[in-house]
Amino acid sequence: MPSSTAPSPPERTGGWTPTWAFGRAVLLTGLLLIAGVLLGRVDLVVLAAPFAIGTAYALRRRPAALPQVQLSAAEGNQVEGGELSGQVTVGNPEPVDYDLVLLQGRASRWLRIDRVTIAGTAVAAASRGGQSVVDRPLASAVPAGALVEVDLAGTVRRWGRHPLGPVGVQACAALGLLVSRTVVAEAVSVSTYPVTDPFDAVEAMPRAAGLVGAHHSRRPGEGGELAGVRVFGPGDRLRRVDWRVSLRARQLHVAATLSDRDAEVVLLLDVLAEAGRSGGVGGAASVLDTTVRAAAAIAEHYLHRGDRVSMLEYGPAGRRLRPATGRRHYLTVLEWLLDVHPQSSPHELYDSVFGAQLLSSDALVVVLTPLLDERSAQMLARLAWSGRFVVAVDTLPADLAPSRERRWSEAAHRLWRLDRDTMLRQLREHGVPVVRWAGAGSLDEVLRDVARLATAPRAGAR
DSSP states (O other): OOEEOOOOOOOOSOOEEEOHHHHHHHHHHHHHHHHHHHHTOHHHHHHHHHHHHHHHHHTSSOOOSOOEEEEEEOSSOEETTOEEEEEEEEEOOSSSOEEEEEEEEEEOTTEEEEEEEETTEEEEEOOTTOOOGGGSOEEEEEOTTOEEEEEEEEEEOSSEEEEEEEEEEEEEETTTTEEEOOEEEOOEEEEEEOOOOOOOOOSOOSOOOSSSSSEEEEEEEEEEEEEEEEEOOTTOOGGGBOHHHHHHHTSOEEEEEEEEEOOEEEEEEEOSOOOSOOOOTTSOOOHHHHHHHHHHHHHHHHHHTTOEEEEEEESSSOOEEEEEOSHHHHHHHHHHHTTOOOOOOSSOOHHHHHSSOOOOTTOEEEEEEOOOSHHHHHHHHHHHHTTOEEEEEEOSOTTOOOOOSSTTHHHHHHHHHHHHHHHHHHHHHTTOOEEEOOSTTTTHHHHHHHHHHHHSOOTTOO
């Protein structure tokens, strides 16, 4: 069933008013009658008769109820660049025809409506200038007791929750002498999932704490990754016996393997700042576009491998999504990402975001940040100092250009770039790898370094 607004109930509270045509007809009839009486001219009275008879004939059956309007959108979540389908239904509950119905609505700029079909007949298409069809008024006649369906078709150009509507309808009846007040159908929300950029990470996780999963941990156990050959011991299975080594050493030896374990991945989204201008799917990507699409791709990859994924916002709201796994959780992640939007705050946010939230010491924390705020760099450093495995993904567009409205904008932009490069070097010195998001394999190199660091012997260990 499509999601829709409830149809407006028929109203009989005098929602119809006379038009200018009705006023002109009454005025002309009155002037002709008065002139005929005062001047004693019968021809003027005869000339006024058709106007009076025509007005009375048109008003013999006056509509009482207002038109009904219902707005609906196709059920289910769309994906960026996917087809948009909506429908406006206009109903006439009266036994009187509506001579003309004018329909006009609004839609989010990310919903491009290209085609409009009324009662199965295409009546409008998008102009070359890119104006949405729904922004222009549409006209149709609605017979007595009938419904007219207006089908809307187009594309969804960006992720998020976008309003389709509201839509206003106004009807004319009695041969254009009466017009109804505008009946409005409230907007419906079109949920659009982000396009997941291709992503694949083949490197091992730093630490795998679960008992099931696809990652080769550094702990010995049942698995498919060969770790070496050792002497047979109590509890070893006979199918693990390496007969070639055993015959050569004249002592039973077994093949040792590394256990396959799942891991917890925490995706931390920095929403303190937004930069760049979004062009929708196929266009330029802003910081928020890159952040949301990268988060969806990373979550899809690790959830597909059986890992636990949780989401966390670094911002005033501090929204959280508990760790879970499976296909259902992936859909929950996509729904959670639809409500991500930039939120600035003048306060320090580390304690408010991480104070009551205990991040697992074995979790891999992937921070998606443009590093436009100094507090973001401080947050990364504090996470690294706490002993957690942190990877920072730079979501700032590489082609971000300075504003040319002011004289010193370009020089200020170069200084800001130098200062930001210094910040990145300082983060790397503190043990926080920073990598630019580039789709598939973006995190392979840094995950390899983090996994190697996790298995390295600690200083002072015996």
